[in-house]
Amino acid sequence: MVNSRDPERARARILAAATEEFARYGLGGARVDRIATRAGLNKRMLYYYFRDKDNLFLAALEARYADIRAAERALDLEHLAPREALRRLVEFTWRYFLDHPEFMTLLNSENLHKGRHVRRSRRVPQMHSALVDMLRGILKRGERDGVFRAGVDPVQLYISIAGEGYFYLSNRYTLAQIFKRDLMSKRALAERARHNTDMILNALRRTSS
């Protein structure tokens, strides 16, 4: 046991351990005991810092949302040409899911539970208006410049971008089995990355003539 007397670090360690556990086993399958052990703390402390398992789950989810949105903002897409901005967002989103599979399982758990945690969160919706605004801006500029077709809704587009990578990665075990194909080899991943970009960018092209 690490009697750290450093509440900030203790909280962070719990959160990290919880994120991993929730990601690996889902909300229901996650074990409070394992989280505590992995965090190097007495189990009681989880309740001291996070009140209960559900609240801990929400905290983990919020932290992951904050992380991806912050990374997105750091792309500074507003200052790029529309097509380039879109390409980068597609690549980033793919990359993020690839590097953070735990985010996908967290989302799956939350949706299995009909979003009952995130519904209680005030922070989460706040994080997302900027994302939509940014995407809307890119679309508008692209439309004005004549490189994107008109009438594309930014939210719908984002869901498509995310969906391209999400389904491939989140369902990689079943897909590998049903299609009898290694989806996680270096080559397969590179191919999918290209496919994603092609799909989205092509789909956005102005309809010819």
Added chain:
Amino acid sequence: MVNSRDPERARARILAAATEEFARYGLGGARVDRIATRAGLNKRMLYYYFRDKDNLFLAALEARYADIRAAERALDLEHLAPREALRRLVEFTWRYFLDHPEFMTLLNSENLHKGRHVRRSRRVPQMHSALVDMLRGILKRGERDGVFRAGVDPVQLYISIAGEGYFYLSNRYTLAQIFKRDLMSKRALAERARHNTDMILNALRRTSS
């Protein structure tokens, strides 16, 4: 208790109850007791017919795979013009996920568990070669006819088609919350259906000039 003395019906009732339970609560959250109750049978019978919970889960998953693949075959896409065939597949896939949300949760569960059930299944891979062949045929015909661009992998394409609908529907609770938008209203669903078709069909168009 339904003392049916009709093994086939008993099996079917168990499977139906299990599917619903697994879909609603995930593999870990599913309760053998509830399945038995819902099936109107003694709990012991689940073990008699399906050996254990994991095997029952696999049976439910296999049944769902068989169902979607059969419905796909019934579309008879081989006899349609390539663009029309593709459009129908996109629409069907969206519709299927919308009408069978339990299929998505089953897949999520299976992937959370790293596909350890489906890996043991011989039936599941067999069901899918026809799907790939069919899609490959459509792509080839479309390419030949000059309506689709070349070089599109049928598996990648299928994952994109499914991904469009899957991410929207499987994550509808979190998405509704983060984007503060009702995703399940009649209008929203119609819009998404159109968006999906637009995205895929546009993405497949031959690159102009």
Added chain:
Amino acid sequence: MVNSRDPERARARILAAATEEFARYGLGGARVDRIATRAGLNKRMLYYYFRDKDNLFLAALEARYADIRAAERALDLEHLAPREALRRLVEFTWRYFLDHPEFMTLLNSENLHKGRHVRRSRRVPQMHSALVDMLRGILKRGERDGVFRAGVDPVQLYISIAGEGYFYLSNRYTLAQIFKRDLMSKRALAERARHNTDMILNALRRTSS
């Protein structure tokens, strides 16, 4: 563990063990583990037979109520002269509390919890109308015969009869300490029994002239 396959006996053993445990430690202090051990059963069985701790408590309480009321009925007081009937009831009540201290602690627990278990019971009130009727009959006969004063409410009287013994016995530990007197010696008990009878019978006498 006693794998008795005799549900009736198992239930009875649980109930007996629970009664003792609840009586000794109160509802909150009672340990489900100890009850199971004492009943010679797996802990899980308590939940199988009684759903939860609260329900088990209610079952124990109901059984005790049933027991005292049955013993009362067995006194057959209706066929005795009023004064004799009353004397016997006072003596019986005293004796019952003395022999069944667990009944008092059960009642104390239930009242500490504001009667929230007994409130759900349909059986308990039904057991008591006969008691009141019987007492009312005795009072009426005594009044008619000129040996009891008029205007005594049977419920009030019963509470007085019970109260005489209850306070002495239920609070015997504190009373012994504050009055520095052994309340549980043979002699002390006999004295109290006489005192109770004297008090109640005297209190009921017709007011002289």
Added chain:
Amino acid sequence: MVNSRDPERARARILAAATEEFARYGLGGARVDRIATRAGLNKRMLYYYFRDKDNLFLAALEARYADIRAAERALDLEHLAPREALRRLVEFTWRYFLDHPEFMTLLNSENLHKGRHVRRSRRVPQMHSALVDMLRGILKRGERDGVFRAGVDPVQLYISIAGEGYFYLSNRYTLAQIFKRDLMSKRALAERARHNTDMILNALRRTSS
């Protein structure tokens, strides 16, 4: 948090909070956390002032004993005619239990624990010799004046007086349920007060010839 730096007030606040908590939930059900919160102090302070939960319970109990005995002394019964003195004591005792239900629950808890706290107290027995003396004096005067029958033990009498009110009030929840009667309405309380007085005074009357 009230950083009072006033030890006496802090102690008093803790004691008040503890009394309420013990009365409401019993010794076992009482929560040290809640007591601290209600007292507006850090939990650690309870241990600073009272060493542990048991000691805090004893302190609360002693305080309540001191309170009722002081209130009794204030009645100044020695200077009243015997019957009047007795009537006043009966009324006072009833009234005290009615106004201080927490005293009854405290006593119940202590007796559930076989008086193990009060046994360690030196103060508590000291408080009670005066009560017995006073009652003995009243009885003797009444006997001498020919208004009370002889041979009544003051301790037994006190237990009867207290018992009349105690059983009614302490068990009010179960009694209300088993007799299907509202025991706490204004009218019911008035009736019981009269009944108590009638019972005790009648019971003490000199046996007519």
Added chain:
DNA sequence: GATGAATGAGGGTTCATTCAT
């Protein structure tokens, strides 16, 4: 005097599974 952080033991309850009939 006062605090937030930490602890280990155990609380009631639930689980998938199996036994005896």
Added chain:
DNA sequence: GATGAATGAACCCTCATTCAT
């Protein structure tokens, strides 16, 4: 084929108490 009874391991959570500051 079917049942009710039984199991032990573990689940999340809470408790009174104490440590370091």
